[in-house]
Amino acid sequence: MDIHAPGILVAGGGIGGLAAALALSRQGAQVELIEQASAFAEVGAGIQIGPNVTRILRDWGLEAGLRQVASFPHALLARDARSGRTLGQLPLGERAERLYGAPYACIHRADLHSLLLQAVQTGAVPMHLNQRLAEVQARGGEVHLRTEQGLARRPALLVGADGLWSRCRQALGLTEPPRWIGHLAYRGLIPLSAPPAEPVVTVWMGPRLHIVHYPVQAGRALNVVAIVHGEPPACPQDWDHAAHAAHLFQALGPIGRPLQQTLEAVPEWRLWALHDRPPLTCAAQMGQGAVALLGDAAHPMRPYLAQGAGMAIEDAQALAQCWAGAGSVPERVQRYADTRWARNAQVQARAIRNGRIFHAHGPVRWGRNLAMGVLGARVMDVPWLYRGMDLP
Numbered sequence: 355m356d357i358h359a360p361g362i363l364v365a366g367g368g369i370g371g372l373a374a375a376l377a378l379s380r381q382g383a384q385v386e387l388i389e390q391a392s393a394f395a396e397v398g399a400g401i402q403i404g405p406n407v408t409r410i411l412r413d414w415g416l417e418a419g420l421r422q423v424a425s426f427p428h429a430l431l432a433r434d435a436r437s438g439r440t441l442g443q444l445p446l447g448e449r450a451e452r453l454y455g456a457p458y459a460c461i462h463r464a465d466l467h468s469l470l471l472q473a474v475q476t477g478a479v480p481m482h483l484n485q486r487l488a489e490v491q492a493r494g495g496e497v498h499l500r501t502e503q504g505l506a507r508r509p510a511l512l513v514g515a516d517g518l519w520s521r522c523r524q525a526l527g528l529t530e531p532p533r534w535i536g537h538l539a540y541r542g543l544i545p546l547s548a549p550p551a552e553p554v555v556t557v558w559m560g561p562r563l564h565i566v567h568y569p570v571q572a573g574r575a576l577n578v579v580a581i582v583h584g585e586p587p588a589c590p591q592d593w594d595h596a597a598h599a600a601h602l603f604q605a606l607g608p609i610g611r612p613l614q615q616t617l618e619a620v621p622e623w624r625l626w627a628l629h630d631r632p633p634l635t636c637a638a639q640m641g642q643g644a645v646a647l648l649g650d651a652a653h654p655m656r657p658y659l660a661q662g663a664g665m666a667i668e669d670a671q672a673l674a675q676c677w678a679g680a681g682s683v684p685e686r687v688q689r690y691a692d693t694r695w696a697r698n699a700q701v702q703a704r705a706i707r708n709g710r711i712f713h714a715h716g717p718v719r720w721g722r723n724l725a726m727g728v729l730g731a732r733v734m735d736v737p738w739l740y741r742g743m744d745l746p
């Protein structure tokens with residue numbers, strides 16, 4: 355079957371793909387989406403979304419839904435994982451709203467995914483589940499694709515939102531695999547009997563490790579992620595494994611009692627092996643001709659600035675703006691790639707730098723603790739990021 359579709363095909367129904375389908379359909383574009391899974395599902399973990407992202411969700415009419423399911427932390431606390439000492443504090447809450455015009459939120463991935471999915475369904479975007487993209491050919495400003503299940507399309511634009519191991523990027527000649535970064539993420543959720551009175555994001559930093567926790571599900575659970583150095587997995591593409599707490603505690607080494615007690619309260623751990631790509635170096639890595647890449651397909655990043663999903667959502671908004679503008683398809687894709695690549699590269703680089711700071715040992719750790727104590731919010735805030743992107 356070969357169908358000539360005048361519209362846009364989004365490959366991938368994760369947070370990035372749904373955000374793209376929503377943003378583009380809101381501009382009046384004819385959009386359809388394919389997803390390899392037989393049902394929409396998201397892993398049981400939380401994410402933080404900064405004001406740069408909640409502002410876009412507000413523009414898309416999702417703020418009321420966000421208010422019901424997210425948690426809105428008052429502050430970000432940096433603590434030493436061994437001594438338990440508070441090193442620095444960045445007020446969020448009202449300060450984020452005042453400075454950046456939108457809230458800082460913590461949300462379960464499944465909740466964000468279903469907010470986006472409901473909005474996409476309201477826009478009547480056709481979604482084809484159980485369709486695994488197998489072949490993509492992009493030549494002379496045209497793109498042809500086929501799924502393993504036999505669906506074929508020749509869309510005006512292919513949006514590659516197919517994640518870390520993207521097949522769409524190969525159509526642009528981008529064939530390097532993602533790189534294993536040597537870090538393992540253990541993730542879990544602790545049920546809470548009542549929402550915390552003063553919700554906070556806490557980052558515990560120690561030599562070659564850090565732990566982050568914050569409330570999600572409107573305060574009904576505490577999301578915990580512990581990052582340690584470790585061995586590469588046998589099969590990198592199977593990234594989500596059941597994990598043993600004993601292995602985590604062994605990798606962590608000595609940690610302070612309050613942190614230990616929090617980690618011991620996690621009923622079940624999942625393990626992710628972390629991969630990224632080096633920061634983007636040019637616009638062509640985000641799109642060319644009739645193919646635009648978005649989210650982890652274009653710029654998978656270390657989670658140490660908490661912005662991977664955020665950048666996918668910014669990408670989606672920029673793509674929709676560029677699509678609504680004048681010019682041929684390749685010109686609009688070029689405008690999108692020009693708008694997005696440098697900001698994504700900056701976020702990727704900052705995430706790498708944060709990882710080094712969080713995991714510091716020896717004199718660097720000492721200097722970090724001193725700087726956070728003396729400068730506090732000034733070293734922890736990221737105004738250029740939270741103010742949002744410049745739109746085309």
Ligand SMILES: Cc1cc2nc3c(=O)[nH]c(=O)nc-3n(C[C@H](O)[C@H](O)[C@H](O)COP(=O)(O)OP(=O)(O)OC[C@H]3O[C@@H](n4cnc5c(N)ncnc54)[C@H](O)[C@@H]3O)c2cc1C
Pocket residue numbers: 365366367368369370371388389390391400401402403485486487488515516517518519520521539579626628648649650651655657660661662663664665666
């Ligand atoms: C430990 C950890 C903590 C994180 N914390 C944060 C955070 O606090 N804040 C934040 O913003 N980000 C965070 N992130 C990053 C964030 O999770 C990702 O950047 C984001 O989910 C990427 O979304 P995506 O839609 O681009 O890719 P994905 O979520 O990977 O979605 C890709 C979709 O494409 C589908 N697909 C893949 N291949 C095919 C194919 N061949 N055919 C059809 N469909 C296909 C997949 O099934 C999937 O549904 C974190 C990541 C990790 C690992």
